[in-house]
Amino acid sequence: MSAKPKLYYFAGRGKMESIRWLLAAAGVEFEEEFLETRDQYEKLLQGGSLLFQQVPMVEIDGMRMVQTRAILSYIAAKYNLYGKDLKERALIDMYVGGTDDLMGFILMFPFLSAEDKEKQRAFIVQKATSRYFPVYEKVLKDHGQDFLVGNNFSWADVHLLEAILMVEEKKPDVLSGFPQLQAFKARISSIPTIKKFLEPGSQRKPVPDEKYVETVRRVLRMYYDIKAN
Amino acid sequence: MSGKPRLHYFNGRGRMEPIRWLLAAAGVEFEESYLEKKEDLTKLQKDGSLLFQQVPMVEIDGMKLVQTRAIANYIATKYNLYGKDVKERALIDMYVEGMFDLNELLMKHGYLPPQEKEQHFANMMDKAENRYFPVFEKVLKDHGKDFLVGNQLSRADVQLLEIILMAEEWKPDILAKFPLLQSFKARISNIPTIKKFLQPGSQRKPLIREEDVAKVISIFY
Numbered sequence: 313m314s315a316k317p318k319l320y321y322f323a324g325r326g327k328m329e330s331i332r333w334l335l336a337a338a339g340v341e342f343e344e345e346f347l348e349t350r351d352q353y354e355k356l357l358q359g360g361s362l363l364f365q366q367v368p369m370v371e372i373d374g375m376r377m378v379q380t381r382a383i384l385s386y387i388a389a390k391y392n393l394y395g396k397d398l399k400e401r402a403l404i405d406m407y408v409g410g411t412d413d414l415m416g417f418i419l420m421f422p423f424l425s426a427e428d429k430e431k432q433r434a435f436i437v438q439k440a441t442s443r444y445f446p447v448y449e450k451v452l453k454d455h456g457q458d459f460l461v462g463n464n465f466s467w468a469d470v471h472l473l474e475a476i477l478m479v480e481e482k483k484p485d486v487l488s489g490f491p492q493l494q495a496f497k498a499r500i501s502s503i504p505t506i507k508k509f510l511e512p513g514s515q516r517k518p519v520p521d522e523k524y525v526e527t528v529r530r531v532l533r534m535y536y537d538i539k540a541n
Numbered sequence: 542m543s544g545k546p547r548l549h550y551f552n553g554r555g556r557m558e559p560i561r562w563l564l565a566a567a568g569v570e571f572e573e574s575y576l577e578k579k580e581d582l583t584k585l586q587k588d589g590s591l592l593f594q595q596v597p598m599v600e601i602d603g604m605k606l607v608q609t610r611a612i613a614n615y616i617a618t619k620y621n622l623y624g625k626d627v628k629e630r631a632l633i634d635m636y637v638e639g640m641f642d643l644n645e646l647l648m649k650h651g652y653l654p655p656q657e658k659e660q661h662f663a664n665m666m667d668k669a670e671n672r673y674f675p676v677f678e679k680v681l682k683d684h685g686k687d688f689l690v691g692n693q694l695s696r697a698d699v700q701l702l703e704i705i706l707m708a709e710e711w712k713p714d715i716l717a718k719f720p721l722l723q724s725f726k727a728r729i730s731n732i733p734t735i736k737k738f739l740q741p742g743s744q745r746k747p748l749i750r751e752e753d754v755a756k757v758i759s760i761f762y
Contacts, residue, residue, distance in 0.1 A: 364639045364672055375631060381610065382634035389627055402606060402615045409608030410593050443593055 317342040317372040320356065322531065324524035325517045326419065327380045328368045330412075330474060332516060334384055336509035337470040338391035344515065353531045384408075388467040400462045407448070407460055407468040411475040414444045418478050422520040423528075423538040432540045433482050440479045445490050448472055452492040458499060465503065473500045481519055546571040546601040546616075549585060551757055554746045555648060556609045557597045559641075559700055561745065563613060565738035566699040567620035573744065579760050610641075617696040629691045636677070636689060636697040640704050643673045647707050651749040652758065662711070669708045674719050677701055681721040687728060694732065702729045710748055 317335060321328035323346040335342050347353055347367065356362055362369055363378045370377045373390075377383045388394040388404075395401045417436045424432055451460055460468040476497050479486050487494050501510060509516050529535055546564060550557040552575040564571050576582050576596065586594045592607045599606045602619075606612045617623040617633075624630045646665040653661055680689055689697040705726050708715045716723050730739060738745050749757065 363635060363676055364642075373628075375628070377631060377635060379635045379638035382631060382638050385634055386627065386631045389630070398615065398618055399602075399604070401618070402604060402611055405611030405614050406592060406606065406608045409611055413593070447592055 316340075317370055319344045320347065320361075320369040320371075321367050322347050322524065322527050323517065324520050324527070326368075326520070326528070329517055330380065330415070330471060331368060331370060331383055331387070333470050333474045333509065334387050334391075334393070334467060336515065337465075337503070337505050338387065338393060339505045340387075340391065342515070347531050348527060350531055350533070381412075384467065393465065393467040393470070395462050395466055396464070400466075403461045404466050404468045407451070408471050410444050410447060411468075411471045414440060414475050415478060417541055418482070420538050420540075421482075422522075422525050424540055425537075428540040435541050436479060437483045437486060440475075440486060441489065444475070445487070445493060448496075449490045449492045452496055458496075469496075469500050470506070473497060473506070545569075546599055548573045549576070549590070549598040549600070550596050551576045551760055552746065553749050553753070553757060555597075555757075558746060559644065559703060560597060560599065560609070560612055560616065562699050562703045562738065563616050563620075563622065563696055565744065566694070566696075566732070566734050567616065567622060568734045569616075569620065571744070576760050577756075582760055613637075613696065622694065622696040622699065624691050624695055625693075629695075632690045633695050633697045636680070637700055639673055639676065640697075640700045643669060643704055644700075644707070647704070647711070650711075651751070652754055666708075666712055666715070669704075669712075669715060670718070673704070674708075674716070674722060677725075678719045678721050681725060687725075694729075698725075698729050699735070702726060702735065707748075 317340065319328055319331065319342055321344070323344075332342075347356075353367075356367075356369070357365055361376050363376070366378060368378065368380055368383060370383050372383075372386070377386060385394070395404050414436075417432065417439060421429065421432055421436075448460065455463075457463045459465050460472065473496075476487065476493060487497065500506060508514060546569065548557055548560065548571055550573070552573075561571075576585075582596070585591050585596070585598070590605050591598050592605070595607060597607065597609055597612060599612045601612075601615070606615060614623070624633050643665075646661075646668060650658065650661055650665060677689065686692045688694055689701065701722075702725075705716065705722060716726065729735060737743060
């Protein structure tokens, strides 16, 4: 196992993207092995690398970690992005839970039929603007600080920026009613590690396309239809 | 806010049940406010108690915590059920997230329309028997200890017991191929706080009955 964390996933966002964001935000270099064939996946399975037969899997510090939340929590704690005490952790966990739910609606998007995509786009925007963004807008407004929790950069900030950018890809002016979030977006985007991640050539993955969908379906033999919310 | 944690949910398992188990295992007394109709949920939403307008919500230590994982993480840490260091936490998190996935499958079953139930049942039993239980059987076999992580009781043990009992409700002999899980079940069930929770009259909730499904759905939709 190399010294750098190694990510095993498809060459696309999916559930691994939040992990890429967090490692990048922490300034941690990482390697990636992209699953392209069924054979590769079966080899991983047979080798016993995937605890629950699933990816994401990240080799880090001598462990083969699976389960996205477990991996993210480990990275956040290791790189000091998880608050300074139990109460800050509770806030971070709550905020990340919200952005995770929001990004979950977008996760399935590429797998939907064209008709369902339109419905889902509207659903995503509606949830973002009525349930999630108002919460973070208010948090920032109420304490007037630069970061969501404890006046310190944390996992919650990284995750929120990721979510904002993903929703903007569905509706570019979605932040128009949220001045605090607009300032937050500008501010967090200019943090050097994040700025670097946002530049072309980084390990950030693009909006999923048909090729990504085909790859996932082929590798996982996941041919059933995915329903919209 | 009283000294005891207060749980806000409907009178059933759903996503709150793992939290009831954790508190009970930790020997923490808690109170519950049940949502019985939509207006109960609306009231909580309007008074700003629900960060994302959703339950579960738990009032604890001056906070109104939402998001199942946030709540469970807080309780597990506070009551020392989260391992002794980051590596133990990583293992616990991995195991518990797997159990969370299985719990979602088991929980969903009661709410599905009849025509979807048969296939879902086959899938959830397959996942329990071929994806999740073999992992925990192997963990116990490999280290030969009484608890899943770090040789002491953690949330992983509590939640594994919960999941085993839930799976057994659907298939009583589901542990037939898993001797270590059978002895694990007996051992963890005997821990005094857990034994108490397993007795009639505790705050443990029963499996949702078909006749109650419509009522629960009407609260949320």
